[in-house]
Amino acid sequence: MEHINQTGNEKDKRTFEYEQANDRFTEMTEMEKCLKKLEESGFTDQYKVEKGKLVDVTHNRKYKPKDVKAVNFYRFEGNSNPDDMSIMYAIETTDGHKGTLVDAYGLYSDDETGDFLNQIEINKKVNKA
Numbered sequence: 001m002e003h004i005n006q007t008g009n010e011k012d013k014r015t016f017e018y019e020q021a022n023d024r025f026t027e028m029t030e031m032e033k034c035l036k037k038l039e040e041s042g043f044t045d046q047y048k049v050e051k052g053k054l055v056d057v058t059h060n061r062k063y064k065p066k067d068v069k070a071v072n073f074y075r076f077e078g079n080s081n082p083d084d085m086s087i088m089y090a091i092e093t094t095d096g097h098k099g100t101l102v103d104a105y106g107l108y109s110d111d112e113t114g115d116f117l118n119q120i121e122i123n124k125k126v127n128k129a
Contacts, residue, residue: 013096014069031076031088031102038100043090045099049113056097065119067094072123075105089117 046057054063070089078084085105092098103113 012094014092014094031074031086034074034076034088035100038088038090041098043098043100045091045097047091047099047101049101049110049116052112052116054091054093054101054116056099059097061093061095061097063093065116068092068120070101070117070120070122089122 045059047054048057049055052064054065054068055061056063069092071092072090074088074090076086076088087103087105087109089101089103090098091101101113103109103117
């Protein structure tokens with residue numbers, strides 16, 4: 001028998017254990033450093049959005065919006081150009097997989113990715129330091 005988690009869905013294998021807040025005073029100013037820290041927390045899959053679904057690039061799994069939650073997100077500006085902005089989402093799926101989704105931020109963001117993200121739950125945690 002499968003464990004029924006806090007969503008009440010026995011097929012939902014998300015752990016809901018990622019509770020780390022974004023700390024404005026840490027090294028999370030560069031995407032590479034942030035990605036490494038997320039990977040250390042188990043967010044190892046890479047995602048993209050295609051045809052209204054989240055696609056795990058590595059394992060070719062596909063998820064509907066109802067099967068996905070963004071447990072946190074991080075915004076970045078380019079070092080040489082403030083208009084060079086991006087956003088990275090820490091994603092957890094109902095089958096227990098975790099990874100990241102990166103998109104441009106603002107004018108150059110991908111419309112399909114934005115439409116998908118508008119359909120999922122997105123959390124933002126910030127330390128009050």
